[in-house]
Amino acid sequence: MASYYWVHDNGEMKYESHPKEYYQLNLEQLKEILIEGLSGLHNDAEITSVTDNIFLVHYNNATDSSLKRFYICVKGVTPGGRAEKYPYEFRIQQSPLQWNETFELAERESIPGILLGIYYTNNLSSPIFCAWQLKETNETSGTQRSKQIDSKTISHALTSGFSQSQTKNELVCAFRKEFLFFYLQNATWLHEKVLNALIPNATEQIGEQLEREGDLIDLLTRNSNSSPGINRIYYGAPGTGKSYGIQNFIKENGIQDYSDKESHANVFRVTLHPEYSYNDFIGQVMPVIKREDDSSTIEYEFVPQIFTKALARAFEKRVDGEPVFLILEEMSRANVAAVFGDLFQLLDRDSEGISEYKIDNALIAAIVFGETNSNEKIFLPENLYILGTVNTSDQNVFVMDTAFKRRFEFEYISTDSVVENTNDFSFELTQDDESVIELSWLTLFPKINDFIVKKEEAGGLGLSEDKQLGQFFIKFKKNEDYNSEINDYNLQQIRGKLLQYLWNDVEMVSYSTHRIFKNEISSFGKLYTLATNNKNFFSHEFIQSLQREKV
Structure with a gap:
């Protein structure tokens, strides 16, 4: 006899083997459990058998006298049949023709159709209802099919009142009998949307029933994302x-x-x-x-x-x-x-x-x-x-x-610095008069961006923002204790990556009379040679903008 993780009255799961008499429910027992569940909370319910395992339910309550009707296809929950590989798996096993019949009856009368399983053993004082979304299938034979549920989901429903779990193709619900009417009223979306993603709407719909069930409030708020998917x-x-x-x-x-x-x-x-x-x-x-x-x-x-x-x-x-x-x-x-x-x-x-x-x-x-x-x-x-x-x-x-x-x-994402004092690198350029310009990346790139978008009449290139660059356009290696190899690497990023971009994608596309590089630089090769020799390659007007920043 195969062993499974069975749920006990306190929600504890025990790895046990049991005969069919321990869990199997006949049609009369299923009907009695339905009547008891549907007659609670001031409801009057009447259940009529349509065919085996299919019932038509009429009910109303004291606060709403209108008669409500729906079809239920119900079956007892049994072990999953694959104990060695899936010891937590339980299921209902039924002909999909019965699911189709229930679906068609409900569609014909424009009333809800429900697919329920009932988990009830000798170790439980009250049953747990399991629910799957009722759908029409393409099946034409009477071969039985299964709908699965995990015993951990059943255990959670026993201790918290209501639980959801994801199978391969749908959200499955499990709940105590006091949540049966909440499920019936919200079955349409409960198999498509996770409760913890619907806190504002769900709490409104559940209303006073949730007020009495604090555990379900915990379920609704647990692990909710800060914002829905976008x-x-x-x-x-x-x-x-x-x-x-x-x-x-x-x-x-x-x-x-x-x-x-x-x-x-x-x-x-x-x-x-x-x-x-x-x-x-x-x-x-x-x-x-x-x-x-x-x-x-x-x-x-x-x-x-x-x-x-x-x-x-x-x-x-x-x-x-x-x-x-x-x-x-x-x-x-x-x-x-x-x-x-x-x-x-x-x-x-x-x-x-x-x-x-x-x-x-x-x-x-x-x-x-x-x-x-x-x-x-x-x-x-x-x-x-x-x-x-x-x-x-x-x-x-x-x-x-x-x-x-x-x-x-x-x-x-603007070109402003993302993280202060991060990804900086300082270097020097020698001007024609042998004076030295000290530059650092975190002050240089904002001045380059300003010069790129400044109107021509104001002394800039007059280009759009998409030609600007950000703080991490170049990612420099840290060189706190000064290592010549790291310094050469960082300089090469300036010579290669920065100058290549400014030459091809900025300088060459600007029709401004102003330039970011010196007028005598007529090719990228000459620009690169100046940079390799640590000679200044920036134009006089751009150097002036840097010096105004220092002042």
Whole structure:
């Protein structure tokens, strides 16, 4: 006889084996438990058998005399049948034709249809109700199918009153009988939205019933994210700290100790490029070699990529309230509309951060919800955040269309210093008169930015902000005890990276009569030679702007 983790009256789980008589419920027992549960809290209920395990329920109460009706398909909860691999798994096992019949009856009369399981053993003084979303299936045979639930979810419901858990394809609910009417009134959204993401709305709907059940308030508030899932793009000049802004957002929304330098199971990152495609984003069918004994065969399987992996992780961690982050670097370097393809529809989110529209994508659904549920529609849950970066100075390969941009929040990262006294480097340039100019990066880059955007008539280049640069445009190595090799490395960053950018992307595109470099510099080669010899290469007017800063 197989052993499972059975739930006892105090919520404790014990690894035990039991005969069927310990847990099995016949049809009359199921009906009696339903009548007792539905007749509580000042309700009058009448239950009529339709067919085996399907009941029509009529009820009303003292505060609302209107008659309410719904169909229930009910079955007793039994062990999952896979004890060695899944000792916590329990289930209802039933013909999907009964689910279809209940669904059709409810649809025909435009009333709710409910799929319930009842967990009740010799060690429990009161049953626990388990609920799955009632859906129409494509099944035409009477072969029995299963709906699973974890005994840990049942235990949590016993001690807290109400519990949710995520299976491969849906949110499952478990609750004590005093929460039966709360479930019946809110069944539509309880299988789609996690309670801890809906604190304001949920508490209003539950009302006085929650006031009497403090444990459920704890359930609602536990592990809630600071904000619902969003799509956001951080944009600005190169080196302004866009990735730093994303890192801070992740810290503020669920992963307090997150660092870009370390991997995290809930953070997925990819850099887009001109050749990046839809299949690179979601995955594609690939040949896979299967070896068995001395033979091998080639089979074709869908190999998921970063979006599908992030979505599957989000659903896996949804009921725990854990956030999952999908980071898309350099979004403007790819045709993002083509990269997202049919997923574009998912980007419209409601106030809880959930996709307003669901789509059919069997390949993704099979990974997220399991092979047997590939017909499920996919959507973005409230715990999945899509965060992107765009460099405004890039010579963009693709323009992001307006319809796509409307589905993202945009947060501008200015060229102001992100972190004070960080990433600084001092160096000297010798002028023609042999005088020495002392420069430091943290004072130099803001003056360069001012000179870039200053109008021509005011003595500047008259260019737009997207030509500016940020504090981390160059990342210098620390050199507190002075090491000549580190110093040479940092100087090379000035000579190579900074001067190359200023020459090609700033000086050469300006039509101003003013220049940031000396007039006699006619080529990048001459500019680079001056810099290598630590000779001044800045124009007189730019040097004057630096000196005015010192004064």
